[in-house]
Amino acid sequence: MNFSLEIGLKTDLSTLPNIKDIYITLLRGDQYKDVANKAKELVNLGKNPVPHFPARSIKDQNELKDYVNMCKDFGVKQALIIGGGAQPVGDFHCSLQLFETGLFEGFKIGIAGHPEGSPDISDSDLEKAMIDKKPYADYIVTQWLMETSPIVDFISKQSLPVHVGIAGPAKITSLLKFASIVGAKNSLNFLKSNASKAVDLFKPRKPDDMIEKIKSVSQNFHIYTFGGLNETNKWLSENNYA
Secondary structure, eight states: OEEEEEEOTTOOGGGOOSOSEEEEOOOTTOOHHHHHHHHHHHHHTTOEEEEEEEGGGOOOHHHHHHHHHHHHHTTOOEEEEEOOSSSOSSSOOSHHHHHHTTTTTTSEEEEEEOTTOBTTBOHHHHHHHHHHHGGGOSEEEEEEOSOHHHHHHHHHTOSSOEEEEEEOSBOHHHHHHHHHHHTOHHHHHHHHHHHTTOSOTTSOBOSHHHHHHHTTTOOEEEEEOTTOHHHHHHHHHHTTOO
16 A cells, blocks of 8 residues: 655654655645645655645745656646635636646646535536646545545546545544545534544544445545644554555
8 A cells, every 4th residue: 555644844854754755835824835835845755745735825926837847846746726715815716727827737636626625616517627727637636534435435526546635543523624624525524423432532543444344445545633633643554554
């Protein structure tokens, strides 16, 4: 199996596990130049950095071009192109517009998949966007899920490889919070149901069952740590995943 990991700008790179593909978020309030420089540090460590390019968080084509060129100059070979937050800060309203600039030639490209929907876009618009983006993409990375049936159904309909988003070991209380943010409807209901039965809501929940049920349809897993990198490292080591 193959694992990738998502980090933020504040992540201490000395704490990273032995995983090659490291995705770097670009959140509202972050500076794209800081993300590019984080990618440079990862290249120097022998990692394969995958910076996020969130369309609605990028001001205009000049800013996008500068961001892309910085990444290229630093040895970045791969990128994740996403819509980003609900409200655009500039000229770009969707990830398709980033592709249409032609600036990503030569990159290996991932796009976002939402098997349980997104709070930022309707299901019908989400489906159309996926159709429009696929010709530009090499693979799909999904939002994280706790329920297996939506992702199995999603994978069965795709012509591209799917990297399944999973939550690293995390408290149910933390997972409930993030499930609400990303709009993972089925997983949110699943967590609420299990929370009512849980003896200890603060004990980290591990993704082992999820992986066991999914590995027959995908061998690629993308880990969201939600700040729990130490727990994730421990879990990866215990299972000889890294």
